[in-house]
Structure formats: structure tokens, C-alpha cells
Amino acid sequence: MLWPHLTQGTLVQRYKRFLADVDIDQVGRVTAHCPNTGSMLRCSEPGRPVYLSHHQNPRRKHKWTWELIDMGSSLVGVNTQNTNRIWAEALRNRSISEFGRYDTFQPEVKLDPNTRLDFLLTGSDVPPMYVEVKNCTLVQDKAAAFPDAVTARGQKHIKALRAVHDSGMQAALVFVVQRTDARFFQPAHWIDPEYARLLAQAARQGVMVKAYDVVMDTSRITINRDLPVVWE
CATH class of the missing domain: 2.40.50.580 (OB fold (Dihydrolipoamide Acetyltransferase, E2P))
Structure with a gap:
């Protein structure tokens, strides 16, 4: 972008x-x-x-x-409105192997009148996948961490993704780390322990949890590499 x-x-x-x-x-x-x-x-x-x-x-x-x-x-990219744009560009370019099988995507998909997720991915030979994308700016001791404050809304999104997965569809939570100095990603359990608990539980139950950093300068920004997710 x-x-x-x-x-x-x-x-x-x-x-x-x-x-x-x-x-x-x-x-x-x-x-x-x-x-x-x-x-x-x-x-x-x-x-x-x-x-x-x-x-x-x-x-x-x-x-x-x-x-x-x-x-x-x-x-550090602080504009959270850019996060979905960066991710959508990566989807269009099929630059992320884990999501390369999906042919099309629809943004801002309603699950019900009170719940919306960022993307619905579809493909000819794969089940639909709902994806929620989060912007991550906190890095501490080389660890990208989310959230940077207690987030009831974020907890709600995890529960929605678990419900999607339980219904037989694919679900993923993607963290876009808008900086270049992280070596891995972890839930910020010292900031929001309930969010960290729910995220780990969702991952154990089959919700895909991925984190990616970026390549950036003052002219452009793009998804770069898959960061390891560390739970402890």
C-alpha cells in the first residue's frame, strides 16, 4: 500500500x-x-x-x-484504518500462502445485527473462512503483543470466530504488526488476561491465529513475514 x-x-x-x-x-x-x-x-x-x-x-x-x-x-503505523487495506492488498496479490487458495473476499460481513467481522473469504474447493484482522503496535522485548488495553470488543470477536468454527466453517484471527522490530507475537496477558485466555482457547479449538509483520518506509507498507505465535 x-x-x-x-x-x-x-x-x-x-x-x-x-x-x-x-x-x-x-x-x-x-x-x-x-x-x-x-x-x-x-x-x-x-x-x-x-x-x-x-x-x-x-x-x-x-x-x-x-x-x-x-x-x-x-x-510504526498508528492508523488502524489502514490495517484492513494492507491485508486486503495481500489477499488480492495472493502473497500469503495460508490464504492463497481463496479466490474472492468480501469485507465487513455481518454475522448478526450486532456482530460484524472484517472479511469473508471464498474459494471453489475450500470452505468459506471468516477473518478478523487486528492492528498491533505494541512491541516489548522483541515481542509484538495485543491488545495494548483491555478490549471487550476484541473478546467479542474471538467468541464470534469460535461460533463460526463450531458451525463447521473456517475462522481466523490475523494480527498485522505495523512495525519491523518484532521477532514473535504473543497475547498481552499482562494487560488483558481474559483476552489472552479466550484467544488461547480458540486456537486450541481450531481457530487459526496468525501474525505478520510488514516492510515499510515513508512511501509504502506491505505484509512481510509470518511471525511465530508464542503462548507463554
Whole structure:
């Protein structure tokens, strides 16, 4: 996926979850939209270089969007709205062997009036597969970890995938690690023990759990390699 034109600045602070103040040379201080609902633990330090996109939509209150932060060991993609775009591009290109048998995919699929999953994959000689995709930005001691805050919504998605699998279809939970400095993935049991418990239980019962890091710079980002999943 190609980034839009990015402007470099320096992070002053993130606040009210969806806002960030950024200093840009020869522009001054701007308020940017932060499209990330998580805590952004260990990737929102004031003083770090950040990269913003600019939007001309007159209905937008904040014209800048925070896309990347440079954490020294890696750029980190903080815009969770890009996660499904990155994953959809990998599906279209059939660049991930585990999902290469599927011919088509449908985004934003409703299971019931109150539950939606990110993708439904279909193929001529394979059973349908429902996939939920999560954005991961937390890395600690070379381990990519999710979630970075307690997530009732994430727990609900695991239960929905288990129900899909129990009904006879395929189900997968995919973590896209939008950074390059992780060596493996693990559930963040020290942050949300119930999420970690549910995820491990779902994996034992047959829900596929996969994690992938990315190749990225300030011009593009793409799925890179399969990260080992470690449960303890």
C-alpha cells in the first residue's frame, strides 16, 4: 500500500484519544486526528518524529491525520484504518500462502445485527473462512503483543470466530504488526488476561491465529513475514 504524501513533524502530545498536537517546521503547531482507539502504549512518546497526511475535505475539522511514528528501532503505523487495506492488498496479490487458495473476499460481513467481522473469504474447493484482522503496535522485548488495553470488543470477536468454527466453517484471527522490530507475537496477558485466555482457547479449538509483520518506509507498507505465535 502506498502512503499518501507525508509531512514530518515532532509529536507534542496525544490527548482525548483521537487528537495529537504536532510541531511542523515552517507550519507551526497543528492538531492532527489520531485514528487509533488503543492506548498506543510505547509508541506515543512526546518528542518523537511523526508523519502526517493532509486532507482537503471541507467537512473535516482536523485536516491532518497521524500515520506513522519513528520509535528508533522501527517506524510504526498508528492508523488502524489502514490495517484492513494492507491485508486486503495481500489477499488480492495472493502473497500469503495460508490464504492463497481463496479466490474472492468480501469485507465487513455481518454475522448478526450486532456482530460484524472484517472479511469473508471464498474459494471453489475450500470452505468459506471468516477473518478478523487486528492492528498491533505494541512491541516489548522483541515481542509484538495485543491488545495494548483491555478490549471487550476484541473478546467479542474471538467468541464470534469460535461460533463460526463450531458451525463447521473456517475462522481466523490475523494480527498485522505495523512495525519491523518484532521477532514473535504473543497475547498481552499482562494487560488483558481474559483476552489472552479466550484467544488461547480458540486456537486450541481450531481457530487459526496468525501474525505478520510488514516492510515499510515513508512511501509504502506491505505484509512481510509470518511471525511465530508464542503462548507463554
